[in-house]
Structures are given as structure tokens and as C-alpha cells.
Amino acid sequence: MQAEAPGRVQDVRRQNLAVALGAIQRTERSTRAEIAARTGLTKASVSSLVAGLLETGLIEEVGVTRDGERGRPGSGLVLNRQRGALGAEVNVDYLAAGVVDLLGEVRVHEVVERPPGGSPEEVLGELRALARRATTAAEADGMVLLGGGLAVPGLVDPAHGTVLTAPNLGWRNAALAQHLEALLPGAPLGVVLSNEANSAALAELWYGHGSSFRDYLYVSGEVGVGGGLIFGSELFAGPGGHAGEVGHLVVQPDGQQCSCGGRGCLETVAGQHAIFSAAGIDGTSTADRMAALLGALDAGSPEAARAVETAGHYLGVALASAARMVNVSAVILGGHFAGLQKWIRPSLLRSLDSYAPGVVPPDGVAFSGLGQTAALRGAAGSRLREVFASPHDLLN
Template identity: 40%
Template structure:
């Protein structure tokens, strides 16, 4: 399932203080936001914030680079660039990496690179049968990557969020021991999300309705100055694929995650497709079989009833018993049971996987006809079974799409089940690049 009010890959979440991608506010981190604008008129503070973001993003994308190169690349004068760089260094966001020789006569300039080694980004995920945490520093160094099995559906929102809060507290403590302070948290949830309020409107596979995730986490002991955003898991996974996955940089792609259900995210023209209310791309609940089974959302014949992990399990063992090899809650363990049966050549299991592949290709054909992507990235359990699923799915895509099979390919994600948490951390990084004033000074600027 998916939902986002984000306009593009840079705006996938919101904080307690406002939109995540906003450059007009420092969010709820008042101590940090006030450091750079105190005493300045509002319009001057806004210009300062915008210029800081411009320089920081240039260094992030083009570093190592000299101050002169930053001035040339941004159109700012050298005096302004020097002042901005001093402030970014004071906030621990850029650093000097030694002299840069440009091949000309004269003293070489000192090269600037993105630092952020003391600034962290934390993404967490609550899904049907696991919780996950993923953290990086601003430069992308992975600091935390963990997942634990947890029955969120059976636990209800209260207990699930209490456990998620403990995951966050442990991650924040681990970052603190590394000398890293998180700039924010983004929570990934498989459902329709009001990203402005940080509320899950509905998450059928979790059984949640109108759950104020950001508010509950803030009451659970998460530091008050730490912005909390909430967004759909498939949106965030799609952003992770776009920035660092197997199809990174592909301007038009569709991401499909195979979990108990199925989620989808659409990148079109290099931006996350959201629609008027953020409901675009609700692919898992497109009806593909009017005489099919009832879905967790209450409707009949949704696509996820044909290709979700739960659907595959039902086909493999309609009369499932607790001793079945896929009875474990963790999706990796459940899938491992199916893989063991596949390895034995069990014809029933091979037929079930082929059936999922056919339905996967049929649904993908509709998406290819609608969005004309270059790549359909398969995540979750789809990626693990990609060798068996993709040939069948591609044949169905060739049969059902309007010529798209020759211009679009399937690719197996290499981000694993942590794609959504990784994308969630990426949103925090993006928010920091867009609003450096949200990061507190490590020391006063010169």
C-alpha cells in the first residue's frame, strides 16, 4: 500500500513542526533553528537559509570542490560563499579535505567535502511481521541496519508503537555512543498516511485506522526536539531505489514490494508520483479478479490477494498447520521455508510460484501501460524469487502491455527488506540538505 503528499523524492515525510522538505522552517528543533536566524529580519533569514542549502547541496553533489568552484557553480560571490561555508563548518556539515590543485599557477584552494559525520538520519519501519531501523550519517555511512520479527497485526497499534519506541530509543542511544546526533526520524508504515499530521489513516494489513503515530511516539519518550515524520513504506522504498538501488537515477521507474500484501511506488520524470490527495499508485488494491478472494481491505480480488506472500503461502499449503516451514513470523524465515520446498522440486510449489509470476506480470502490464517506466523494480520476497518470477512475469508483460515489454525490464532489488527504512533515513538527509539551519552549531562560526 502507498500514500504520500510528497511532491518528489525530496519530500517524503513531515516533521512535528511542518513539511519535511520545507526550507522555510527549522521544524521542531527550535534550539537548532534559532541559531542561524536570531536577530535577522524574516526575509533575510529566509535568504540565508536558502543560500546555505544551495551551497551544502552543491558540495554534496560536486565535492570535493574549492570555494571558488562553489561560487562559480552557485552564482554567489566569493565573500558570501566564505561566510556560508564558515557557518556550515560550524554546524558540522562540511569540512576541508586538503588542497585542491586545478593545474594553474598560484596557491591551491582548500577542497570542501560533505561532512555530517556527527549528524545522523534515522529511518524506522513497522510492518505486518517485523520492525526495522536504519541509520546513516549525512555523508551516507551506514551506522545501524537491523530488523526484528514482531507480530504488529496481532499486537495492535498501542503495543506496536510502544515496541517501535523502544527500537528508536535503542537506535538513538547507539548513535549517541558513536558521537552522532540524529537530525530527525521518519517512520515507514504500510498504509494510507496523512503525512502532514503524521497519522495512519488506514492500514488494512495491520488493522489500524486513524492512528496518530507521530504523536504517540512523541509521548513515548522520543526527544522533544527530534522531528518525527510518517510516510508510506512503498513510497520510501521507491525513493531508496531511485537514489541508491539497482536502477538508481532512472527517471521513470515503478517499485513493487512483495510482503504479506503488495506495495507500490511510482517515480515519474524523476519525481515521486503522489496525485491530488497523495493516493496515486495504490497498486496493491487494484481489482484484478472480480471472482477472487476477499482482501484485507474488504474488497474482492485485489492484486495483493494474487501476488502477496500470504497468497503464495495459501497456494503452497491451503491447509497450513503450525509445523509448516513457513509458519515463522519473520518474512525471511517464511520465505526460506518455501525456498526449501522449491529446492526439492515440489511441483505444487513450482506451480504456485509460476502462478504468482503470471499475476505479477499481468498487474505490471497495467502499470507499464499507465506510466511507461523503464524499469519495474521488484523488492521484498519478489527479489528473493526473482529468477523464477521474472521470466514468467516478463512473458505476461509482453502479452498484455502495449509494446512496453521491449522498452521496460524487471530488476530485482538488492536493498532487501530494509528498503523502506533506508528510504526513510534518506528523507531525513534530504530535509537536512534543504534546511541546514535545522542543525545546531557544534561551535560558534568565525
């Protein structure tokens, strides 16, 4: 804590508003007295803080419920389900937009499939139409959207709204700030870019296996292999903002050239293309090839089994190093790894046990069950978390 900024007396209230809101968020229904007991604040302070939170619109007072206990019943406080955020996702062969409320529930969800390719302008134009459909539907329902998040499969600079590089979209240094603003015009918090694997890692934290692990490495298997690090229920982005990129750990010092310019990266043996070609699977769309691979595995094709086993082996090599490096003991595998769970798990566990015995135990290896909405939910959820972290900002 190399404290730079001086503290003001008002900052105390900023923090306590967040503390009180956090207490409300963690239970179905709270009363002022319960909040005081849980946070350690006095009843008087809580009364004042709750008044402020009611003013932000983030919480609502629901009537008293006589629960049969002795004494005056408290009046219930709940998160306002009429507040939410936009979540959006650009991926290689589809676009998605949705609205997530303060409780984390997906209230609206729109997806369109589209052929790969297109400039950032074209793609974001299509996405805007989709987002408009989603937001008007939500607003017709009485919802107010506070901000939004857009997940893309690539490295991003959220501060400037720029996609630095997204090889599978063919984008490089794409400045999207204006397009982001257009997705949700006039929202208090705007729309922020994020990396798809990071967003999926957060979605896993909030809506998936996150209840089991406080610290883990999430690995997203797509055409590329991405990753996100969660420490203490927070995303760890690293100094440059791109930590957790396991796809380019070196697992075969004498291996193939990688698209990143390096050699023997994990992606060259465990990315989708690598597995498909090792298994001898052709096809046009990713979905088709994935189906064909699963079919071959089911049919007992030794070629397919060996391809997946090899991927699992090298995934284990990479995860052994990664787990040691950042000192985590759990990994969650998403994307194609989740679909291949049954076939990839044995070789992965063997490999982990042999390269880093005891570091990642078998029950520290989990497979994602969230499917394709993970990134979208994570992107919207991260904006909602910002609201929870500083509700004060919503007070004029």
C-alpha cells in the first residue's frame, strides 16, 4: 500500500456504502439491524448508509415480513432487480448480447451466428443492432442499464478501448472506443472491453465452480488457448494486464513454430486446430469438426484418442509450470477442453502428477459447465462488481 492519495473524511462514507451494499448483496433479504450486526457498523450509521443506497436505486425496500419472532420486525432490503448491465461478446463465428441484473441473472439473451471475418467497424455495427434489441427489450421490462462489457478473444487495452491483437478475428490495434459508447449510449458507466478468457474466468468465479475455489487458473480452449488467473476471488491481470496467458507457455522446446513467433507453445499441441489435424479431422466450421472429433472418439478411433491424449499430456506440462509459477492449486478448463473432459482428463492428471506432484491434486482439476454464455456473463458481471465496489459514484 504505497499510499499516494490523501484520504478525506468523505472517503469513509464511500467505503462504508460499499460495505453496506456488500452485506445486502450476500443475502437474499436483509434488514438494517442485520447489516449492522454483520458489518460492525452501528445501527445509526447503517440507517444513514441505507438511505444513501436507496437513493442510488441499487437497493429497494420491500415491506416488513412478520416472521413470528418477538420484537419489531425489520423492513426488508433487497438488490433492485431493475438495475443491470449489458454483456456482449464478439467471437469467431457468432455475436452475442445480453442483459444481466444485479443478482447476476441473465434477463435477456440474443445470439446471431455469422461467418468469420469482417472489419472491426462491420462487426461492431452488427453487434450494435443486436445490443439494441437486447437493451430495448430490457428497458421495456423497466430495467435501467448502468454500464456494459464487451468480451473479445484477444489482448485488449481497456483504458483506451483498444483491441491490441486478436489473431483469430484478424484484428490488430483496433480502436473501438466510439463503437463501445454506441453500444449503450448515455449509460453512467459506459462499456468496457475485456479479454474473453478473463471474462470467462470471472463468470466461473461468480456463476460456476468459483464457490469451490478461491484461487485458480482458468484455461479457455478455443482456436487459441487463453487463460485467466483468479486470486482471492479477484482477477489478477498482471502488470501489463495480460497475465495468465497459458497458450504460449513452452511445452516442447524442440516443437513447432507458433503463430506468436515462438516455438513449441502449448497452443501448437492443444489448440483446436492442432487437435483436429492430429486426429485427422477435416471440415469447414469449428462446430462440425468438433462434432466429428467427438464422434471419432465415441467410435473408438485410436488416432483421435491419441491426439486428445497428447493435448492432455502437454496441457499438464504447461499447467504444472503455471501452477508452480503463480502458486495456485486448482485449474478450471473451459472451451473445447470442457467438451473433451472424458477423454482428456486421464492424461492431464497423469501429466500433472508427474511434473508437479502434489501441486494440483485431482480434485483441483475442474471442467467448466457454463457453455457459451460464460464470457458474456463475465463481461457484464465485472461491470456490476464495479458498481458494488463504489456505489457512491451513482450519487450525483
